[in-house]
Amino acid sequence: MQRAEAARSALLTSHPDAHVDLLHLDVGSAQSVLAAAQEVKARYNRIDFLYLNAGIMPNPQLNVKAFFKGLFSRNVINMFATAEGLLTQQDLLNSDGLQEVFATNLFGHFLLIRELEPLLCEADHASRIVWTSSSNARRSAFSMEDIQHRNGTEPYSSSKYASDMLSLALNRDKNSQGLFSSVICPGLVMTNLTYGILPSFFWTIIMPIMWLIRIFTNTFTLTPYNGAEALHWLFLQKPESLDPRAKYHSLTSGLGTNYTQPHPMDIDEGMSEDLYSELLDLEKVVRKTLSERNADKEANGQRE
Numbered sequence: 001m002q003r004a005e006a007a008r009s010a011l012l013t014s015h016p017d018a019h020v021d022l023l024h025l026d027v028g029s030a031q032s033v034l035a036a037a038q039e040v041k042a043r044y045n046r047i048d049f050l051y052l053n054a055g056i057m058p059n060p061q062l063n064v065k066a067f068f069k070g071l072f073s074r075n076v077i078n079m080f081a082t083a084e085g086l087l088t089q090q091d092l093l094n095s096d097g098l099q100e101v102f103a104t105n106l107f108g109h110f111l112l113i114r115e116l117e118p119l120l121c122e123a124d125h126a127s128r129i130v131w132t133s134s135s136n137a138r139r140s141a142f143s144m145e146d147i148q149h150r151n152g153t154e155p156y157s158s159s160k161y162a163s164d165m166l167s168l169a170l171n172r173d174k175n176s177q178g179l180f181s182s183v184i185c186p187g188l189v190m191t192n193l194t195y196g197i198l199p200s201f202f203w204t205i206i207m208p209i210m211w212l213i214r215i216f217t218n219t220f221t222l223t224p225y226n227g228a229e230a231l232h233w234l235f236l237q238k239p240e241s242l243d244p245r246a247k248y249h250s251l252t253s254g255l256g257t258n259y260t261q262p263h264p265m266d267i268d269e270g271m272s273e274d275l276y277s278e279l280l281d282l283e284k285v286v287r288k289t290l291s292e293r294n295a296d297k298e299a300n301g302q303r304e
């Protein structure tokens with residue numbers, strides 16, 4: 001919680017009248033999500049905005065050969081914008097027996113939304129969910145037969161594509177109850193995530209090249225401030241005016257101007273509804289396993 005305390009102090013310095021509460025939440029653990037949701041429900045009776053930003057890309061491997069091949073192809077701009085064909089990851093199982101990337105980037109958020117539905121679905125009041133997705137989300141990385149991406153090498157791309165579909169399904173099912181969901185892409189931003197792909201000193205050295213590339217692809221936002229453009233822009237919009245099938249991209253022009261642009265997502269209603277019901281089924285399994293585990297713990301505790 002130390003970094004959270006520091007962020008809170010920084011926020012209160014720039015906005016002294018603000019009220020900033022902290023809460024511990026590991027979206028990669030079902031137990032932690034349920035406990036945090038309980039705490040939220042005890043503290044508040046309404047949620048206006050829920051930003052689902054947490055995400056991981058563990059053990060990323062950059063395909064250097066594909067990078068140089070792409071550099072001299074007609075697909076070069078798309079390669080820099082989406083990293084298509086450039087990245088794979090090695091995923092592990094988490095303590096709930098789920099694939100870690102799926103659990104952190106998608107399922108934990110899904111469970112949180114489910115738990116917070118009473119605060120999010122109030123017909124007389126609009127609540128907003130905003131997912132941080134990615135330009136790396138790709139239909140071909142996702143399979144309905146393997147929603148956790150147990151058998152592939154692109155769990156990150158798969159999980160982000162799944163979040164795009166889940167957002168569409170949530171809009172379809174919950175708009176009538178006052179809940180609106182949107183998806184953003186922050187562009188390529190220098191953060192701990194990108195420092196896991198290449199070391200930070202390397203990114204610093206190639207920064208002039210990245211400013212140059214930005215002239216051709218405005219997706220190189222590079223700083224967290226620029227990357228947050230679409231998050232802020234969405235905050236200012238009326239939910240009814242937003243397109244549930246669009247991903248809102250933070251973009252930065254060659255001259256450094258930030259703006260937000262919607263791009264249609266490559267998703268369809270049927271598949272997104274199927275994913276939604278798969279997630280509901282998985283939720284039942286995870287809840288059952290958790291309550292059995294907790295009952296075992298209690299029984300063992302009483303015996304000792």
Ligand SMILES: NC(=O)C1=CN([C@@H]2O[C@H](COP(=O)(O)OP(=O)(O)OC[C@H]3O[C@@H](n4cnc5c(N)ncnc54)[C@H](OP(=O)(O)O)[C@@H]3O)[C@@H](O)[C@H]2O)C=CC1
Nearest residue numbers: 025026027028053054055132133134187188189191192193
């Ligand atoms: N950087 C980029 O170029 C891009 C990033 N994104 C997305 O942006 C989002 C933010 O990533 P970014 O800032 O780049 O990466 P960082 O690794 O710098 O930050 C990741 C954030 O997610 C949080 N997080 C990770 N795992 C968990 C967990 N189990 N429970 C709770 N919080 C968790 C981290 O919290 P803590 O610090 O407490 O660990 C941290 O705030 C992610 O969803 C990522 O996929 C999308 C497109 C491009």
Ligand SMILES: CC(C)=CCC[C@@H](C)[C@H]1CC[C@H]2C3=C(CC[C@]12C)[C@@]1(C)CCC(=O)C[C@@H]1CC3
Nearest residue numbers: 079080081082083086134135136188197209210
């Ligand atoms: C000269 C130069 C800029 C080299 C860097 C090559 C690659 C390491 C990057 C090119 C496109 C980047 C990219 C991402 C990571 C780094 C690159 C592959 C992301 C996958 C990071 C996380 C995302 O969600 C989307 C990004 C798309 C672009």
